[in-house]
Amino acid sequence: MRTKSGLAVLSAALTMLAATSSGALAQKKYDPGVTDTEIKIGNIMPYSGPASAYGIIGKTEAAYFNKINAEGGINGRKINFVSYDDGYSPPKAVEQARKLVESDEVLFIFNSLGTPSNSAIQKYMNGKKVPQLFVATGATKWNDPKDFPWTMGWQPNYQSEGRIYAKYLMKEKPNAKIGILYQNDDFGKDMLKGLKDGLGAKAASMIIAEEPYEVTSPTVDTQIVTLKSKGADVFMSFTTPKFGAQSIKKVAELGWKPLFILNNVAASVGSVIKPAGYNNAQDVISAAYAKDATDPQWKDDPGMKNFDAFLAKNFPEGNREDGSVMYGFNAAQTLVHVLKACGDNLTRENVMKQAASLKKLQQDGILPGITLNTSPTDFAPIEQLQLMRFQGERWHLFGDIISGEVGG
Incomplete structure (x- = not known):
């Protein structure tokens, strides 16, 4: 009897161990690229x-x-x-x-x-x-x-950012003559669409010139000269860092004094503003969702x-x-x-x-x-921005945090 009892206990223990082990194994689910380490x-x-x-x-x-x-x-x-x-x-x-x-x-x-x-x-x-x-x-x-x-x-997203700039212009400069430099791809066109959607019926009268550039272009000097010649008093640079820095330099070189709006992806102080020259970037406006490490606040x-x-x-x-x-x-x-x-x-x-x-x-x-x-x-994790203005050697935030939800 003791032998049978011992076997029964052993069998039960093994069953429990097997169940525990399989439970532990079941908890680990891996796809390619994953191991225990x-x-x-x-x-x-x-x-x-x-x-x-x-x-x-x-x-x-x-x-x-x-x-x-x-x-x-x-x-x-x-x-x-x-x-x-x-x-x-x-x-x-x-x-x-x-x-x-x-x-x-x-x-x-x-x-x-x-x-x-x-x-x-x-x-x-x-x-x-x-x-x-x-x-x-x-x-x-x-x-x-x-x-x-x-x-x-x-x-x-870029359309949301474009809409936020449109809101700002409709409030601060409703009779603006807008000249736009934009990268001729999905990125630039998305920014452009957001701006136009935000301006609504006024887009046709407010936007007086659009100049695209290719990502392979060596410079955007010609496009900027063209926008100035059209009489734009608002310059919008929808560019990546290299061309953002060129925009700031060229506008200053021309002695042109438009309201300058630079998109967020080209707003880095270290890789765009500093190389372009702090003096050249004074009063440029952009939008942010991240803290600026150069800001003493x-x-x-x-x-x-x-x-x-x-x-x-x-x-x-x-x-x-x-x-x-x-x-x-x-x-x-x-x-x-x-x-x-x-x-x-x-x-x-x-x-x-x-x-x-x-x-x-x-x-x-x-x-x-x-x-x-x-x-x-909703696969858009960050949908809020705050406007900022470059003064001295850093960006200064202003206004409220704005929801940039498309349609919002």
């Missing part, structure tokens, strides 16, 4: 080419993930960040995306930069059901969960202290005056939040589910009052 993430950046000023974003993110790894990683797993150069070339971006997904077998591609490059890989990524997560571009089309459920934006801000500590310890070569460094810091923080929320369910589907479940998330380098929010039907 690693999460492999892909990224594509223009480390070379006409938008190379943005390459610092990828370097900042790599440094931030190294910081996280040094602190023990995400739920015990180290981030393996694989970042390739596409030279801001869509065909090269396609090549690099295929390499990351099919050869490197990353879990997803994170924060790849540029509207043209992300547009080129969007159908491929969605066809493969691999997240194209928190893309580093403000094109409105990244917020389309119905048609592209594997693509999600991060920063405020954030000196004792806990978030800014975290940013400075990161630079000092993990990224000493990072230029705190460059807004792209703050951008990379904030975007990397958002991804870390999502990965922590995934727990041991590191499938591509769950990554998208957690990314679409952000609720009033605050990041160290985002302006107070602006939070990240997403849902299964």
